[in-house]
Amino acid sequence: MFEGFGSSKRRKVVTATDNEQSKPWVEKYRPKSLDDVTAQDHAVNVLRKTLGSNNLPHMLFYGPPGTGKTSAILALTRELFGPELTKSRVLELNASDERGISIVREKVKNFARLTVSKPSKEALEKYPCPPYKIIILDEADSMTADAQSALRRTMETYSSVTRFCLICNYVTRIIDPLASRCSKFRFRALDVSNAIDRLTYIAEKESVQCEDGVLNRVLDISGGDMRKAITLLQSAYKHNGYENTSKISIQDIEELSGIVPTSIVQELIERVAQKDVDALTEYVHSFMKSGWSATSVVGQVHDHYVTNEEYSTDFKNKVSWILFDTDSKLNNGTNEHIQLLNLLIHISRVL
Template structure:
């Protein structure tokens, strides 16, 4: 678990990052198509879209390692558009890399992470750069929302949509990592990690490493404590209390989650949304809850007070309890 040279703890996300496309977890159809591009030596510009922690960056690095081998770092430029949003990064850094002479390979790869953070002007400049250096440069763009990428860029790329990773795949990968690190764990601990991750493999691995650092068995209690995640039954109790008209009890549960457990309002909304159809409530109540949930989520995103909005959500549900 410790670094042999300095005794430092490695970050498991990097330590166990897949080195080949075939090792990328959760997207067999995508990796098969990408592998065919590599095998045919016919790599187009690529656009990877999907939530965080689903393998977009990992797949990009794996492509570079398969094409360039040990020379991959000399032929692979990684930029983060959320840090370098302006048009200058497109005109300067990308062009400088694209123009640099290199030998032995037909093209180099520029990986632009969080490309949906680029301004429209920067994206327009990027489109022209993609045209100008198409003979010797391939672009891989990564984003959360492909709709924020201008159409001229989308039309120049093969688009791959990375969905949240299946729970079974996350669980299997976590068990494999636990075995490699010789960790003691329980199945309810793995289930808790999968629930907290919600399809995000990076979050799952980081949570496993954090839970292992306690020195105890990785179990449900440890996982929920270190991930600041409410147990599904706590969320269900809070919502059920409100639906039953007991606003005081629902508010008390909410207060415990926010004040004592440190959960953010957005996290609570996400957990309620994920679980609403699993609650044992009538369909009309679930629909009403979702309606108010969407309104609260929007208001919080616009800067409203989280606690006020969540209490208003529970109050609205409780007021309609008898309908």
């Protein structure tokens, strides 16, 4: 009886292929080696030289999100230690972990003081396996000042057996004593050609069919964030349906990204040019009832007026101040309806 019951509850065996297919594309196509990291030539060249020597300094990676900072250090550790030794030689802490002074004094310090185990003969044949560990502190700019101060002494004391890699978006939030102990690597936003090549490669691998201009629109919306671009492409693919043979359109991308469609923004610009306050007030009212975000409109209005060569420099300066004031108020939690109406009326007055 029990045998029959057990046989009816057999578990499905999950293969490595199933795991790979179920991964988000951001992880599935994350660079596996330094050669796969694109558009960061300076950082990659310096890191590649460290593979042939044991002289790796403490490092500070900084730059916009989605530019390959975490991918670069993970690729480096993979090439230094291999998949097996990486588990014992690398400690990665993200902003999702508690990052106060207690974590630095306990978890980080305890890992840093551990002696390095001797690698196996097989590992030494394939990888350099230098005699130190690596601690990766992702989003280090979210650490408290006290935690950063405690970290600098740990970096000095255990530098013979441990190297630190700090990753952040804003280097100014890292205290000077900590920054001065690290070699700094600036990661810039990917240029259009590199980003398009990567998105095209992923689209081909996943059999994604896109209309002309879709990948360029994905990059425009993501603002140089490759992680955001890949996630948006995957969302559009899922929304379109795996079995659907129709191509992903620019309209699909705009709807999924939450930005206001270009046609509606253009209509908004035309209403501003008419300088009819009553008509503009009525239009903004219906616009907000449609559920569009005022924050998105501010960015798109900025792109239209400030980056457009048809307008004078004096006009752009005035509009920039109006946009700056509106954006600041929106970030402080003011009413979106009132702020959007105020923004458009002020722009119409300086036209």
